[in-house]
Amino acid sequence: MKLITLLFCVLCFTACKTDDDNGIDCDLFDPANRNLFIELVDGNGNNLIENNTFVADDIKVLFNGNTITNVVFNDVEGIENLIALSLIGEAGNNTFEIQLSSEITDTLILNLKAESQICGWTFFSLNSATYNDVLQTIEDFNGNYIISVIR
Template sequence: MKKSHLLFFGIITFFVLFSCDKNDNCEAIIPAEPAFNIRILDNEGNSLIGENNIYKPSEISLTRGSQIINLIFNDDNEETYITLYYPEIESGKDYQLKLNNEETDILNLELKNIEGECFDFLSVEAFYVNGIAMQFDNDSYSYIIQK
């Protein structure tokens, strides 16, 4: 009888220790931010975003009805790009990206919640501009809208 108790206690101890290792591993993992960059370029690869350019950050907005999505503008190597945090975006819905008083594009994201061992995260399955699927550019870590 004592041997079976020891065996049972040993198995329980093993599972407790093993699950603690899994939790410790999760604490070391930092999830990726739910954001991506958008660059707007001309046919020659020049940025069209900037206060001294065609699309001024002060005029650009992203909305859906009365919902306003916060856009962050960053500069890198004399190029301005948009960082979009997408948890506020509703998957499969059209959003108006107003670039200036004359030009508005329609953005649509297909998002998927992925359950992970340590945490769940929101993934971009597809990104559309005016109904056209955009490809993620791994070199610049961004989606590029060609104008």
């Protein structure tokens, strides 16, 4: 009888197992979201962070009641003087406020498409980016995205 009970328990446990995470151990899973990089330039193509029009350490991103700091990585080769944002939010439009200084805040609307979900993380692709009501051209940036905003 004990053997039958044990087999029944094993059968119950294996029947409840799902393959939603494709055999991934979610305790060890380290998600890597795609990113959007924003280059702020003037009409002549000069980078406004590089020329200190906007101070990199002062730039903040506000999203869903959260403040994200340190969004400019000047110590990482290849992405210097760019604002970096992970594609987070929900499928559809997501509004971010880019606080460039204490006096200047811009609005970025990202339209995201949910691509997949693993271990409770949703991964998105970028359909469109609108910066201060201007639809931006999205370019590939080493598997991520980049927009150049003329400000």
